[in-house]
Amino acid sequence: MASRTHAGAVPSTLPRHQILDEQGAIADDPLLSPYVADVTVEQLQHLYRSMTAARRVDEEGTSLQRQGQLVLWVPLRGQEAAQVGSVWPTLPTDRIFPSYREHAVAFERGLAPSDLMRLFRGITAGGWDPEEHNLNLYTMVLASQVPHAVGYAMGTALDRKAAQDAGTPPETDPEAVIAYFGDGASTEGEIHESMVFAASYDAPVLFFIQNNQWAISVPFATQSRVPLATRAAGYGFEGLRVDGNDILGVVAATRYALEKIRAGEGPVLIEAETYRMGAHTTADDPTKYRERDEEEQWGHLDPVDRLRAHLRDAHGVEDEFFETVARENDEIAQRMRADVLAMTPPRFEDSFAKAYAEQHSLVDAERAEYLDYQVGFAPQDEMDTHDTRGAGA
Amino acid sequence: MASRTHAGAVPSTLPRHQILDEQGAIADDPLLSPYVADVTVEQLQHLYRSMTAARRVDEEGTSLQRQGQLVLWVPLRGQEAAQVGSVWPTLPTDRIFPSYREHAVAFERGLAPSDLMRLFRGITAGGWDPEEHNLNLYTMVLASQVPHAVGYAMGTALDRKAAQDAGTPPETDPEAVIAYFGDGASTEGEIHESMVFAASYDAPVLFFIQNNQWAISVPFATQSRVPLATRAAGYGFEGLRVDGNDILGVVAATRYALEKIRAGEGPVLIEAETYRMGAHTTADDPTKYRERDEEEQWGHLDPVDRLRAHLRDAHGVEDEFFETVARENDEIAQRMRADVLAMTPPRFEDSFAKAYAEQHSLVDAERAEYLDYQVGFAPQDEMDTHDTRGAGA
Amino acid sequence: MTQLTVAKAINAGLARAMEENPKVMLMGEDIGSLGGVYRVTEGLKSRFGAHRVLDTPLGEAGIVGTAVGLAERGYRPVCEIQFDGFTFPAFNQITTQLAKIHARSDGQLTVPVTIRIPYGGVIGSVEHHSESPEALFAHTAGLRLLAPSNAQDAYWMSQQAIACDDPVIIFEPKRRYWLKGEVDEKTSPGDPFKASVIREGEEATIVAWGPLVPVALAAAEAAREDGRNVEVIDLRSLSPIDFDTVTASVRKTGRLVIAHEAPTFGGLGGEIAARVTERAFYSLEAPVLRVGAYHLPYPPAAVEENYVPDLDRVLEALDRSFAY
Amino acid sequence: MTQLTVAKAINAGLARAMEENPKVMLMGEDIGSLGGVYRVTEGLKSRFGAHRVLDTPLGEAGIVGTAVGLAERGYRPVCEIQFDGFTFPAFNQITTQLAKIHARSDGQLTVPVTIRIPYGGVIGSVEHHSESPEALFAHTAGLRLLAPSNAQDAYWMSQQAIACDDPVIIFEPKRRYWLKGEVDEKTSPGDPFKASVIREGEEATIVAWGPLVPVALAAAEAAREDGRNVEVIDLRSLSPIDFDTVTASVRKTGRLVIAHEAPTFGGLGGEIAARVTERAFYSLEAPVLRVGAYHLPYPPAAVEENYVPDLDRVLEALDRSFAY
Numbered sequence A, B: 001m002a003s004r005t006h007a008g009a010v011p012s013t014l015p016r017h018q019i020l021d022e023q024g025a026i027a028d029d030p031l032l033s034p035y036v037a038d039v040t041v042e043q044l045q046h047l048y049r050s051m052t053a054a055r056r057v058d059e060e061g062t063s064l065q066r067q068g069q070l071v072l073w074v075p076l077r078g079q080e081a082a083q084v085g086s087v088w089p090t091l092p093t094d095r096i097f098p099s100y101r102e103h104a105v106a107f108e109r110g111l112a113p114s115d116l117m118r119l120f121r122g123i124t125a126g127g128w129d130p131e132e133h134n135l136n137l138y139t140m141v142l143a144s145q146v147p148h149a150v151g152y153a154m155g156t157a158l159d160r161k162a163a164q165d166a167g168t169p170p171e172t173d174p175e176a177v178i179a180y181f182g183d184g185a186s187t188e189g190e191i192h193e194s195m196v197f198a199a200s201y202d203a204p205v206l207f208f209i210q211n212n213q214w215a216i217s218v219p220f221a222t223q224s225r226v227p228l229a230t231r232a233a234g235y236g237f238e239g240l241r242v243d244g245n246d247i248l249g250v251v252a253a254t255r256y257a258l259e260k261i262r263a264g265e266g267p268v269l270i271e272a273e274t275y276r277m278g279a280h281t282t283a284d285d286p287t288k289y290r291e292r293d294e295e296e297q298w299g300h301l302d303p304v305d306r307l308r309a310h311l312r313d314a315h316g317v318e319d320e321f322f323e324t325v326a327r328e329n330d331e332i333a334q335r336m337r338a339d340v341l342a343m344t345p346p347r348f349e350d351s352f353a354k355a356y357a358e359q360h361s362l363v364d365a366e367r368a369e370y371l372d373y374q375v376g377f378a379p380q381d382e383m384d385t386h387d388t389r390g391a392g393a
Numbered sequence C, D: 001m002t003q004l005t006v007a008k009a010i011n012a013g014l015a016r017a018m019e020e021n022p023k024v025m026l027m028g029e030d031i032g033s034l035g036g037v038y039r040v041t042e043g044l045k046s047r048f049g050a051h052r053v054l055d056t057p058l059g060e061a062g063i064v065g066t067a068v069g070l071a072e073r074g075y076r077p078v079c080e081i082q083f084d085g086f087t088f089p090a091f092n093q094i095t096t097q098l099a100k101i102h103a104r105s106d107g108q109l110t111v112p113v114t115i116r117i118p119y120g121g122v123i124g125s126v127e128h129h130s131e132s133p134e135a136l137f138a139h140t141a142g143l144r145l146l147a148p149s150n151a152q153d154a155y156w157m158s159q160q161a162i163a164c165d166d167p168v169i170i171f172e173p174k175r176r177y178w179l180k181g182e183v184d185e186k187t188s189p190g191d192p193f194k195a196s197v198i199r200e201g202e203e204a205t206i207v208a209w210g211p212l213v214p215v216a217l218a219a220a221e222a223a224r225e226d227g228r229n230v231e232v233i234d235l236r237s238l239s240p241i242d243f244d245t246v247t248a249s250v251r252k253t254g255r256l257v258i259a260h261e262a263p264t265f266g267g268l269g270g271e272i273a274a275r276v277t278e279r280a281f282y283s284l285e286a287p288v289l290r291v292g293a294y295h296l297p298y299p300p301a302a303v304e305e306n307y308v309p310d311l312d313r314v315l316e317a318l319d320r321s322f323a324y
């Protein structure tokens, strides 16, 4: 029923921005090129490092999961430019609200790869202190983090107003907030309410959509007839459509958006067109729903290959650099693996302290019951003989 | 905080359609005028009748509520052109999903005014058989009826496909569906999901928004920076912005939209810009939140006055016609009043038969308990002495 | 001491919280210029400014969802849901986000959001304006639920909810908004999560909350005329529930009737009955009896008084209890 | 008679319903080409076509909301919610619309929508993938709730839910999807809203449903080794609940333990305990005991087995019951 051709479709007139073309050559983009004119080769090398480190850690995540060391892993391969390019231009004071695949975003914010793995090892639903890197936790219920980002952004604006009212000199770089979500999540009603609220309150928030063409097995065409960036105009703010595998295009679009946002012009939406090269998660099998052909086609648009070509061709960066980076990345992955293997599960009784911030009579009572009950089971082994897990699953 | 000027706003470029101008003269609209070229003076008179009858019944509703004969009334004054103009072009086979203020829509579909009043008399949450006039029930949870409309429309398309597959000759006028909602409801997430689904499945549905400028006390500017018709482009379908107090403009826009929809081109959105001249409901006091000035300004744009002027000036319709209509409307209102006063409350015990379509053990048990319990209370009067209602409220 | 209606007491409580803490802010539909459809927030926008009293766009998920973000930023948002029946568009944000963020973050994030829900029936209104959905929130860990029944609690619980670092939902008994009562603005009445024995008795206990507390008191009065001495407990907090107070009472009286406006089936009465029976099994002279609404959607106004428990149904349950 | 897993039995049940009635259609995220993340709908899209097996856009409110409209048009949509924890975006449509339309229309509209929710924990997954929200739906009149625990029920209940003119939510025990069992495709097993005594006993009764039924049976087995003869009831229907069967059993055994995966507080166990205590007060040798999860958000996979009731906790409750 959800046909890909729609007789009544009104096509989008939004341009698609690109700065680094498929071969890694610079393509001029009148609006956005100025925003990356100052990017140095060292910075490009940094971006390359970040993208490839994320890719390497991602591979290690899949392998750890296969070995039973993680309960699940969510591959990001293919989306490195979209992620690194959008977070690199942020300031430490900006708050980031990821979805659940933004590993490269997290690492670029300074999170240690192993911190991220706690969640996927099944020992916490969080894993890091959101304040430390101004990086919120992953959120599994699609779209739910987006109104939080808008509210947080409203709060920064309120703080700014309070400071102004108090006569404090204005910050030079007002805070911005980024909300990440995917093409599938864009359909959730909470995304819409988020956009309405953001527009209404001029919230300093960037809606950053990674359109990786798939929501598990469902192709983008099921979610929308037109690029998602087109939606922004319906709320009266700007939407940009950018080649998401083009690191410079993403950096430029993000800088352009953040500039507007910091200037108090309210929300902006960026849709980065990219591709999920791997499985949705380690529990997924893409051969069930998509063609090898399509994967190969997108393989030619790989964001890492493209940046490598650009570094080589335009800046004469030599093999040695790439080899060194590969070695460093292996080390990062090995360290992460070692850290993961060393992680110990939490004690269940600690859960009782986490549900509420303040004392709670029922939780206290149940904690006491649990501890009492546990006393009946020492040693641990005895418990396991009664365990029914796996009987059915 | 929700300021009405937004530094970063991207204005809408959508034109505003109008055919009957503020003085009741014909203004040419290149796109839409052809759609009302064939409207006869008799038809205009019919439209006038419908609009004024609805207005008259509306007044009676307020008065009945004041006299304690209704639990609530929801005035429609000001929105007669938007309502009558959008439903008049429909076919009996089209299914209508109203919100809760669409009284003129309901009457034009053939519903007796008193049928509508059952709900407001507090004796049912429905009041009529949705199949009889292909008119769904009022829905109090804002926006909730809109996905139903989309699903129903998907169903008509599925039926059409099944008929085709079975070799049945195609209908000449494929069914269309209209979903009514307001400017306030447009913010609800379910509206967004409805639009995504409709676009994805090419559902033959018209989203008809009456933007009456207010959601209770909240002005339209809080919901959106731009006209709501602008949203349609973000889903890849057409959105039209029309003067909602211009009966011909609304008829033309609706005909245009229904033509596309019947042709299988999927959803269309119409935003009719109108004004709620009265209170939100009989429980509301608009003086708390809006200026007399604004009400007066919109008073000059009154849809009934405008059509009356047009009928007089362009078609030489004389006073006698208007006087006759006024008399007839009084009769309609009187009949409605009499019918309302004659309505008897339901028996509570009948509620037990309505919760489920099929036999239900708990409902059966509770019904029996209730009847048993009631046996202890004859006569009725004795019960009332223990009644605490009104103690607080 | 001041005489205030429940609505005015909430208003005063909110105002005081806003005065004392600049991070407290109000959000909701029509709460600003209009002062809310029940006028509970009347005057607060002009007093504290449009940046602290937000007339939001019309989306409940947006209201609660942005409140979560504001709370993470250090604010203490108080969201009004206009009517009980319109809480459900925000159900995902409340259940999967607001309730779980503290646990998800291993305690690193707190989200002190207060949600005010005018709730309950017998107000002669239309569909979705008379619901009692408290059980749908009590089951979810991470939330706290308060149900003031009088002006004093309304005044203080509003402030205590805001001051609490956990999310708190306040079920405001809308049919009692105009009930007047004494408010002691000086002395905080202590723990809001404790039940209160508001009438002592020896022969049976009635537990009620919110709008049914006056009904429970009236039933105890009526029972006294029949020579029965009935204790009444205003439960006050629906999550956590103060089982100690209820159990102690039942150990004394041996009989318990629980009355709530929500349908009996799956309502909080079951939880209370089960737990009290477990804790006071040998003290019970009769099974715990519940008086709630029927397993039907809230009916039209014309017949709502047959649906919601009233004095007679509570008395009838007492009689049944005494018959054991 | 065929041996099928629970997942395959549902698949076969859906297929048969689709064969027998062209108005039956499936809707959900990833249910088409992928066959659902649990492969429950595998092969149905290629067999019945994309117009009858809809890979929908990613919005749960949209899925249930359009299903309501399709039902009003005469279809019988079966919606899959991908995981228990993602039901909540559709909560408004389920609670205020789907459940109430029949009553709202004074019986003129029927909305035979089936919602399939793979539910429950102990699958070693991440947050929101292991919830047991049945109590959040049971409280709402207008809905029916089924919880198959085995392949035979999975096969038949799918079809019975679809055939029912009321909305039905099926809680599918996802950790038992690969549990094999006999399916009799010939004879319909009768009323799906009746509980089933799956093991007879005289000294105590255990009531369980869905994923905990095998645990309850194992507990009865273990108790037998201690010389205790325990009856086990598979509740099967969570709304309505077959109190007659449970009460009759308790009248016989005098002791009842209820086990469910959902948190105890506010869970369905309270409803059952309260009602059975009311109906079998003089038969009870001990208070009805409940074994559920704690009042905490579902914890990380590493410790989930301490959270969800297991054999030991059921046995411990039996012991406590016998100790009275």
Ligand SMILES: Cc1ncc(C[n+]2csc(CCOP(=O)(O)OP(=O)(O)O)c2C)c(N)n1
Residues within 6 Å of the ligand: A101, A140, A141, A142, A181, A182, A183, A184, A185, A186, A212, A214, A215, A216, A276, A280, D029, D058, D082, D086, D089
């Ligand atoms: C509310 C909700 N519904 C369903 C799911 C199950 N689910 C997890 S990921 C996913 C697809 C998401 O697609 P998209 O938003 O494009 O992000 P991507 O996975 O492609 O990064 C689905 C359906 C969920 N997590 N939350």
Ligand SMILES: Cc1ncc(C[n+]2csc(CCOP(=O)(O)OP(=O)(O)O)c2C)c(N)n1
Residues within 6 Å of the ligand: B101, B140, B141, B142, B181, B182, B183, B184, B185, B186, B212, B214, B215, B216, B276, B280, C029, C058, C082, C086, C089
């Ligand atoms: C989900 C939901 N939230 C809140 C309300 C309370 N409410 C009833 S009408 C209304 C304003 C609606 O405004 P709009 O959609 O513009 O329609 P109008 O009343 O102007 O016709 C509100 C907030 C509701 N009925 N449903």
Ligand SMILES: [Mg+2]
Residues within 6 Å of the ligand: A182, A183, A184, A210, A211, A212, A213, A214, A215, A216
């Ligand atoms: Mg995607």
Ligand SMILES: [Mg+2]
Residues within 6 Å of the ligand: B182, B183, B184, B210, B211, B212, B213, B214, B215, B216
């Ligand atoms: Mg309006």
